[in-house]
Amino acid sequence: MTETQFTPRVFSGIQPSGNLHLGNYLGALKRFVDMQGEDYETIYCMVDLHAITVWQDPARLREKTREVCAGFIAAGLDPEQSILFNQSQVAEHTQLAWIFNCIARMGWMQRMTQFKDKAGKNAQNASLGLFAYPALMAADILTYHATHVPVGEDQKQHLELTRDIAIKFNHDYGVDFFPVTEPVIGGPAPRVMNLRDGSRKMSSSDPSDMTRINMTDDADAIAKKIRKAKTDPDALPSETNGLSERPEARNLVNIYAALSDLTAEQVLTEVGGKQFGEFKPMLAELAVSKLAPISTEMARLMGEEAEIDRILAKGAEKARTIAAPILQQTYEIVGMVGAKQG
Numbered sequence: 001m002t003e004t005q006f007t008p009r010v011f012s013g014i015q016p017s018g019n020l021h022l023g024n025y026l027g028a029l030k031r032f033v034d035m036q037g038e039d040y041e042t043i044y045c046m047v048d049l050h051a052i053t054v055w056q057d058p059a060r061l062r063e064k065t066r067e068v069c070a071g072f073i074a075a076g077l078d079p080e081q082s083i084l085f086n087q088s089q090v091a092e093h094t095q096l097a098w099i100f101n102c103i104a105r106m107g108w109m110q111r112m113t114q115f116k117d118k119a120g121k122n123a124q125n126a127s128l129g130l131f132a133y134p135a136l137m138a139a140d141i142l143t144y145h146a147t148h149v150p151v152g153e154d155q156k157q158h159l160e161l162t163r164d165i166a167i168k169f170n171h172d173y174g175v176d177f178f179p180v181t182e183p184v185i186g187g188p189a190p191r192v193m194n195l196r197d198g199s200r201k202m203s204s205s206d207p208s209d210m211t212r213i214n215m216t217d218d219a220d221a222i223a224k225k226i227r228k229a230k231t232d233p234d235a236l237p238s239e240t241n242g243l244s245e246r247p248e249a250r251n252l253v254n255i256y257a258a259l260s261d262l263t264a265e266q267v268l269t270e271v272g273g274k275q276f277g278e279f280k281p282m283l284a285e286l287a288v289s290k291l292a293p294i295s296t297e298m299a300r301l302m303g304e305e306a307e308i309d310r311i312l313a314k315g316a317e318k319a320r321t322i323a324a325p326i327l328q329q330t331y332e333i334v335g336m337v338g339a340k341q342g
């Protein structure tokens with residue numbers, strides 16, 4: 001089967017756990033919004049079932065699910081153009097995941113580095129869900145016959161597993177049913193690092209709030225965090241190789257570049273030779289102009305819980321119209337009596 005038989009369709013998921021920060025915005029939300037348009041049908045999912053593979057407080061899970069939804073819309077996602085929903089409301093994901101549990105091999109799953117990292121030393125005490133996580137992720141993608149999946153570098157192995165599952169399913173049942181999905185990795189999105197330690201990723205779990213810019217931060221907080229970000233005493237170089245041993249400087253240049261849709265090279269042509277005393281206010285102004293309107297809109301939406309829930313419910317309904325026939329055809333292929341032809 002050639003890939004052209006599938007509608008170009010983008011699917012991606014984001015876990016509603018932790019605060020959304022600049023790393024999520026530049027690495028995920030902004031890219032997802034940029035893919036919305038003529039070329040693809042776009043489907044974005046808050047993967048609440050993935051979140052509970054490690055314990056989540058129920059009230060906080062609800063709040064974070066709505067917060068991610070608000071973040072998507074505030075960042076420019078149009079719920080009329082893209083499908084926006086939370087995973088648990090479309091049962092086809094878990095139904096297809098079971099089929100994929102029976103396709104994926106133990107050996108494949110045991111190789112997953114994210115499981116090893118997250119389970120840590122005490123793997124015997126990890127949930128079975130955490131181990132099966134990548135099969136559910138494959139189901140998320142393939143229950144829409146998604147062809148393109150924008151993700152971060154850390155999800156590459158899970159996408160390769162998704163491809164392996166599609167290939168083995170097609171092979172075992174002698175069909176050309178599931179597409180072999182293309183990962184859309186990297187692109188202009190930088191790895192956004194901790195503002196106080198350029199060797200670590202920006203993270204919602206760092207105890208210090210000064211290490212990150214949250215998508216809910218207002219203009220003052222954004223400007224203050226940039227003003228206080230760690231730097232070094234040297235002037236900015238005019239070429240990127242001058243940043244190789246300067247992780248904090250590189251991070252701020254990368255953030256400037258991503259927020260202004262330029263490359264780091266282009267930014268350095270403009271700011272090379274400047275001291276941080278001059279560059280930081282430029283970055284603060286840019287960050288405030290791009291991010292403060294998003295946090296203001298997020299705050300407004302978070303006050304409109306019913307509106308968010310309505311958007312999610314409508315999204316789930318639209319998602320189901322794509323997912324249900326694909327699941328029914330899968331059941332038919334596998335030999336389940338009672339399955340209607342899709």
Ligand code: TRP
Pocket residue numbers: 011012013014015047050136137140141149150151155158
């Ligand atoms: N595992 C992804 C992450 O942690 C989230 C995710 C779940 C996902 N299902 C997906 C991403 C399907 C892309 C497609 O970032």
